[in-house]
Amino acid sequence: xxxxxxxxxxxxxxxxxxxxxxxxxxxxxxxxxxxxxxxxxxxxxxxxxxxxxxxxxxxxxxxxxxxxxxxxxxxxxxxxxxxxxxxxxxxxxxxxxxxxxxxxxxxxxxxxxxxxxxxxxxxxxxxxxxxxxxxxxxxxxxxxxxxxxxxxxxxxxxxxxxxxxxxxxxxxxxxxxxxxxxxxxxxxxxxxxxxxxxxxxx
Amino acid sequence: xxxxxxxxxxxxxxxxxxxxxxxxxxxxxxxxxxxxxxxxxxxxxxxxxxxxxxxxxxxxxxxxxxxxxxxxxxxxxxxxxxxxxxxxxxxxxxxxxxxxxxxxxxxxxxxxxxxxxxxxxxxxxxxxxxxxxxxxxxxxxxxxxxxxxxxxxxxxxxxxxxxxxxxxxxxxxxxxxxxxxxxxxxxxxxxxxxxxxxxxxx
DNA sequence: AGCTTAAAGCTAATCGCATTAGCTGACCCT
DNA sequence: AGGGTCAGCTAATGCGATTAGCTTTAAGCT
Numbered sequence: 001x002x003x004x005x006x007x008x009x010x011x012x013x014x015x016x017x018x019x020x021x022x023x024x025x026x027x028x029x030x031x032x033x034x035x036x037x038x039x040x041x042x043x044x045x046x047x048x049x050x051x052x053x054x055x056x057x058x059x060x061x062x063x064x065x066x067x068x069x070x071x072x073x074x075x076x077x078x079x080x081x082x083x084x085x086x087x088x089x090x091x092x093x094x095x096x097x098x099x100x101x102x103x104x105x106x107x108x109x110x111x112x113x114x115x116x117x118x119x120x121x122x123x124x125x126x127x128x129x130x131x132x133x134x135x136x137x138x139x140x141x142x143x144x145x146x147x148x149x150x151x152x153x154x155x156x157x158x159x160x161x162x163x164x165x166x167x168x169x170x171x172x173x174x175x176x177x178x179x180x181x182x183x184x185x186x187x188x189x190x191x192x193x194x195x196x197x198x199x200x201x202x
Numbered sequence: 203x204x205x206x207x208x209x210x211x212x213x214x215x216x217x218x219x220x221x222x223x224x225x226x227x228x229x230x231x232x233x234x235x236x237x238x239x240x241x242x243x244x245x246x247x248x249x250x251x252x253x254x255x256x257x258x259x260x261x262x263x264x265x266x267x268x269x270x271x272x273x274x275x276x277x278x279x280x281x282x283x284x285x286x287x288x289x290x291x292x293x294x295x296x297x298x299x300x301x302x303x304x305x306x307x308x309x310x311x312x313x314x315x316x317x318x319x320x321x322x323x324x325x326x327x328x329x330x331x332x333x334x335x336x337x338x339x340x341x342x343x344x345x346x347x348x349x350x351x352x353x354x355x356x357x358x359x360x361x362x363x364x365x366x367x368x369x370x371x372x373x374x375x376x377x378x379x380x381x382x383x384x385x386x387x388x389x390x391x392x393x394x395x396x397x398x399x400x401x402x403x404x
Numbered sequence: 405a406g407c408t409t410a411a412a413g414c415t416a417a418t419c420g421c422a423t424t425a426g427c428t429g430a431c432c433c434t
Numbered sequence: 435a436g437g438g439t440c441a442g443c444t445a446a447t448g449c450g451a452t453t454a455g456c457t458t459t460a461a462g463c464t
Contacts, residue, residue, distance in 0.1 A: 005441075005442095006441080006442095028420095028421070030420090030422090038442065039442070039443060039444080040421085040422080040423090041422095041423075041424080041442080041443075041445095042443070044423070044424080045440075045441055046441090049422080049423075050421095050422065050423090104358075104362070107362075107363070141374065142369075142374045142377035143377075143381075145356070145359075145374045145378070146352065146374070146377065146378045146381055148355065148359060148364075149352050149353075149355035149356035149378065150348065150355055151355070152358065152359060153353070153354040153355025153356070153358065154351035154355070156354065156355065156358065157351060157354060160306070161309070163347060167344075169347075171344065172343065172344045172347040172348070175341065175345075175348065176344065176347070176351065179348055179385050182385065183381050183384065183385050186384065207412080230450065231450075231451060231452085232450065232451090240412085240413065241413070242451080242452090243414075243415085243416095243451095243452075243453080244412065244413045244414070246451095247411075247413070248412090251451080251452080252451065252452090
């Protein structure tokens with residue numbers, strides 16, 4: 001065999017680091033090759049395309065984020081688990097905005113795409129955390145989606161610089177987590193709120 | 203003067219329609235030109251670049267969404283206003299996913315970018331709605347950010363096909379709105395929750 | 405009606421970036 | 435020492451955005 005300096009995994013790592021620096025949208029094969037000290041076409045010896053590369057970065061990100069969230073939740077329960085998990089996720093996105101963007105930009109390529117178990121692992125951690133609140137089983141899915149929506153939305157808006165006012169974003173995040181905690185502890189009842197349903201259909 | 207068939211505004215409208223069909227990422231000058239029955243370079247007589255085009259679509263989207271939300275909130279207050287506003291926003295994103303993506307992809311180009319007042323108008327509607335809950339003034343900013351995070355996160359995840367399980371997404375949205383409503387009505391107290399702060403810095 | 409002229413559109417050309425084709429050299433194994 | 439395999443290279447292709455420069459249309463004026 002010839003020299004094995006680079007591997008798909010090491011290329012993916014380098015791409016992940018690059019994407020966190022320059023932003024997912026600015027990822028280019030040329031830039032990555034330059035970082036690795038090789039010429040652009042040589043990259044194709046390790047990944048099959050830029051889409052494949054992004055896909056690998058997404059899987060890496062989901063694994064890392066999944067580990068971070070699992071570890072944060074580990075050994076805690078209820079409010080503690082929620083706060084620790086949420087903080088871990090926010091921290092991950094702040095430290096790795098490009099990887100997180102990659103994870104959001106990519107769609108599973110098929111039924112046996114490793115992306116699927118990787119994201120399921122993340123969801124499983126959230127589910128384990130939520131189970132500590134002893135919610136009504138019929139509401140768990142809604143609580144899960146609400147949780148995902150808030151955390152994803154907050155992380156995305158923060159990464160995009162969407163929070164302009166000078167008020168502390170850290171404080172808002174703490175408030176948000178507390179808000180969720182109180183809601184989950186209260187065991188929100190279903191029941192529609194507001195005027196008769198309109199344009200959302202259903 | 204010559205024929206004035208197309209204008210920057212009409213080109214932007216066409217781009218908005220196109221982007222809702224094919225997705226923001228698949229917008230291309232060639233595709234848009236084809237839709238308009240002209241050749242690609244002719245587009246540059248109306249918009250200065252693809253980035254400029256995306257920027258115009260984003261402004262259009264913010265105006266439309268802002269109107270929709272304002273109209274929905276109009277004449278309601280409290281839970282009704284929240285539910286109507288949230289539904290209006292979700293409906294807008296579902297009907298115009300490409301425009302919404304454009305609005306999120308674009309950053310203001312300067313201090314007098316028309317994008318800024320357009321997004322402020324949206325924020326103002328949410329603020330007006332929230333004021334009906336009579337929250338502690340110090341908490342309003344946090345409630346606002348929480349609200350934006352959830353709605354943005356939900357809309358984004360839904361548009362990305364992120365809600366896989368067969369449980370009704372409509373029902374989850376109703377639950378989410380109710381969850382917010384109860385939290386706002388309870389006037390969440392600040393106070394950190396969970397273990398001592400860790401990696402989020404602060 | 406005819407002339408002027410600015411703008412709308414077109415063709416041809418450039419540029420950057422992803423990707424492919426085909427060659428070469430290094431390294432491991434026998 | 436000899437061979438096979440693979441990493442990396444150079445050269446070439448192709449597509450999409452953008453620019454340059456020409457042509458044509460049609461509104462407004464006389």
